Amino acid sequence: METTPGADVAAILDAIGPRLRALRQSRELTLAEAADASGLSISILSRVETGRRQPTLDVLIPLARTYQVALDQLVAAPATGDPRVHLEPHRHSRGGIVVPLTRYPTRVQAFKHVVGPRTPHLVSHEGHAWLYVLAGTLRLIVGDDELELHPGETAEFDAAVPHWFGPANDTAAEILHLFGPHGHRAISRLDHQEA
Missing domain, CATH: 2.60.120.10 (Jelly Rolls)
Structure with missing residues (x-):
């Protein structure tokens, strides 16, 4: 059974919150510490992690900087054939x-x-x-x-x-x-x- 493009996008968006939570926890940061480091409010970060708020670039860009990952690692967009490996400095x-x-x-x-x-x-x-x-x-x-x-x-x-x-x-x-x-x-x- 084929999925529609809209379903693919919804699945990608639904996976962002848990991925953000896992990244934050892997860096041993509390919600308050991650919010402080990224300049976001605790409530915004919490709502994005739990899926109650759709993540937007104004949220994802500061979090990518805070967690020191490429933006596409937060989104896990479908592969585009780009062979580059995203290293984590x-x-x-x-x-x-x-x-x-x-x-x-x-x-x-x-x-x-x-x-x-x-x-x-x-x-x-x-x-x-x-x-x-x-x-x-x-x-x-x-x-x-x-x-x-x-x-x-x-x-x-x-x-x-x-x-x-x-x-x-x-x-x-x-x-x-x-x-x-x-x-x-x-x-x-x-x-x-x-x-």
């Missing part, structure tokens, strides 16, 4: 914006990391790290060594050694960051260099 506790590229907590993880100016504070923890500079100049301190890495350059180190990285100047640096949480390393099958 978040603010790192030690500064900068981190975009997880993989979701494998027990294996090597990949991140895109935009690091803004910050004061050096060396840390150490279990694991193994590999950095690749995409843009800007990265200052890297590992133990007693200090390096400046430029776009296209890489560094690899044991995260148990006290380390820190950040921009070498007032301009943000953008890096790819591979991290093996238990000392795991990325496996190289080819190490070919020109003679």
Whole structure:
């Protein structure tokens, strides 16, 4: 039995409220906290989540910003053939914006990391790290060594050694960051260099 276009739209709209509630709860926010962060009233947010108010763009846009998701993730519109993956950036506790590229907590993880100016504070923890500079100049301190890495350059180190990285100047640096949480390393099958 075929559904009518109107029924499809109604089903999409009906699913938005529960999706908003699930997103809010996954971020461990109360209604009051989500309302405060988004600039919406608690009553509007509550009515949208329970389906008593139809969600409109003036509600969905601030909520997408608050929950740091793409607008179409709130609406779950039908697929359009767009192959892009919507990644979820978040603010790192030690500064900068981190975009997880993989979701494998027990294996090597990949991140895109935009690091803004910050004061050096060396840390150490279990694991193994590999950095690749995409843009800007990265200052890297590992133990007693200090390096400046430029776009296209890489560094690899044991995260148990006290380390820190950040921009070498007032301009943000953008890096790819591979991290093996238990000392795991990325496996190289080819190490070919020109003679």
